[in-house]
Amino acid sequence: xxxxxxxxxxxxxxxxxxxxxxxxxxxxxxxxxxxxxxxxxxxxxxxxxxxxxxxxxxxxxxxxxxxxxxxxxxxxxxxxxxxxxxxxxxxxxxxxxxxxxxxxxxxxxxxxxxxxxxxxxxxxxxxxxxxxxxxxxxxxxxxxxxxxxxxxxxxxxxxxxxxxxxxxxxxxxxxxxxxxxxxxxxxxxxxxxxxxxxxxxxxxxxxxxxxxxxxxxxxxxxxxxxxxxxxxxxxxxxxxxxxxxxxxxxxxxxxxxxxxxxxxxxxxxxxxxxxxxxxxxxxxxxxxxxxxxxxxxxxxxxxxxxxxxxxxxxxxxxxxxxxxxxxxxxxxxxxxxxxxxxxxxxxxxxxxxxxxxxxxxxxxxxxxxxxxxxxxxxxxxxxxxxxxxxxxxxxxxxxxxxxxxxxxxxxxxxxxxxxxxxxxxxxxxxxxxxxxxxxxxxxxxxxxxxxxxxxxxxxxxxxxxxxxxxxxxxxxxxxxxxxxxxxxxxxxxxxxxxxxxxxxxxxxxxxxxxxxxxxxxxxxxxxxxxxxxxxxxxxxxxxxxxx
Numbered sequence: 433x434x435x436x437x438x439x440x441x442x443x444x445x446x447x448x449x450x451x452x453x454x455x456x457x458x459x460x461x462x463x464x465x466x467x468x469x470x471x472x473x474x475x476x477x478x479x480x481x482x483x484x485x486x487x488x489x490x491x492x493x494x495x496x497x498x499x500x501x502x503x504x505x506x507x508x509x510x511x512x513x514x515x516x517x518x519x520x521x522x523x524x525x526x527x528x529x530x531x532x533x534x535x536x537x538x539x540x541x542x543x544x545x546x547x548x549x550x551x552x553x554x555x556x557x558x559x560x561x562x563x564x565x566x567x568x569x570x571x572x573x574x575x576x577x578x579x580x581x582x583x584x585x586x587x588x589x590x591x592x593x594x595x596x597x598x599x600x601x602x603x604x605x606x607x608x609x610x611x612x613x614x615x616x617x618x619x620x621x622x623x624x625x626x627x628x629x630x631x632x633x634x635x636x637x638x639x640x641x642x643x644x645x646x647x648x649x650x651x652x653x654x655x656x657x658x659x660x661x662x663x664x665x666x667x668x669x670x671x672x673x674x675x676x677x678x679x680x681x682x683x684x685x686x687x688x689x690x691x692x693x694x695x696x697x698x699x700x701x702x703x704x705x706x707x708x709x710x711x712x713x714x715x716x717x718x719x720x721x722x723x724x725x726x727x728x729x730x731x732x733x734x735x736x737x738x739x740x741x742x743x744x745x746x747x748x749x750x751x752x753x754x755x756x757x758x759x760x761x762x763x764x765x766x767x768x769x770x771x772x773x774x775x776x777x778x779x780x781x782x783x784x785x786x787x788x789x790x791x792x793x794x795x796x797x798x799x800x801x802x803x804x805x806x807x808x809x810x811x812x813x814x815x816x817x818x819x820x821x822x823x824x825x826x827x828x829x830x831x832x833x834x835x836x837x838x839x840x841x842x843x844x845x846x847x848x849x850x851x852x853x854x855x856x857x858x859x860x861x862x863x864x865x866x867x868x869x870x871x872x873x874x875x876x877x878x879x880x881x882x883x884x885x886x887x888x889x890x891x892x893x894x895x896x897x898x899x900x901x902x903x904x905x906x907x908x909x910x911x912x913x914x915x916x917x918x919x920x921x922x923x924x925x926x927x928x929x930x931x932x933x934x935x936x937x938x939x940x941x942x943x944x945x946x947x948x949x950x951x952x953x954x955x956x957x958x959x960x961x962x963x964x965x966x967x968x969x970x971x972x973x974x975x976x977x978x979x
Contacts, residue, residue, distance in 0.1 A: 444593050450744070456773075573586070944957040
């Protein structure tokens, strides 16, 4: 058996979650190998909804433009019950949110991430299966098997399992995966239709029986291309995968989730549903692929152990309501990657990697519980105001208040420690002749100390943060409208429109925000002192502690 040493992280699984983790690790200079048992990317439009928060993440990484050029906008949803049109749902967000909702086939998302990863000289090792692993205090030994049957042992510092609902990493780590399967089966189809419904809107048409129960359903999500949709509908008895087999899709673990084997729906099967439920007479054509799929809801008891972590479907599965699944998994990877990068590079607090479970598992639990509730009771089961619901569905309210990495969340207006750092516009610099966004300042950075106020106090705080973190914290100064930027000290910008002051609820006093690499606020200090800044950074950094 061959032995290969010298990689930092092995990522198992090359879906959107694994590719996000690998791309962010490589972007931060961490060596990694990405293995996937499949010989090629699957040509299925499985997960298609792209949330605004995911686009913010891609912006920070530097690949949002590539995604925007191939995605299609999602403006809202048209709903029909028993042929009667219901109030239209428009996906409207506050003006300071830089991106809206979008739709993109999963294989396109994977292609974009794969191409981005390739910029760093790392490719996917296709047809390579993770067989087993063992870990000790210093690292993880991973056994791999190629398509030819050749076996290899890889020594890495960490292993990240992004290998889906039937995760080998999860099983071998001994994590529980509590939950159950929904009895309903659905069929998916990628087709084109010739109706005259407005573009950019999803369609949800259902039929309720005399008791008010839904007995027929059609959900259509727009895809790139003229009249193209990914359609989901109930399965007729003759196509039921459950009726064609004696047990679950994966008897090895009993997890019934995802695309099923067996007879795929034909174009005529999809047309039959359209004939019953389509709000306009239409003809389906150009069937690209179709399948039957099942849904389960499950979540692990912990997101990892020691040097082995899980993310995405390996950690949580649930109904696709609100397009939460893939986007939640991408945020798992985004949260984990910067922590692993800091741990590998040295200087991380000993509990930094463990904070991944503390921050992300509560998010996974909430998403699983909410999507199950919406799938069984409808969105009306949550009687919250429309604005809050829209922000939550956009994943802009995900936060980490109470995390061991953030300061206690004090009361008051504006974002608090653990909250997402909101974007704003209208920032000017002394050379740039165009206004900048706050996210322009944060893009491609790690930790950032944002200082708001006027005066010469920034340099002392910047020096304290940089010295304690061994150069891993950048500083940017934002001055109130009417100020000048100056040419010495940390980079300075003027809040010409007052948007930063309004959104961050700051006054004329001095205020500091420590923003993490994933775009969340770790501390809010007013007025700030060097001792407070370093005390907060001690939650994350421990100089000279490579692991």
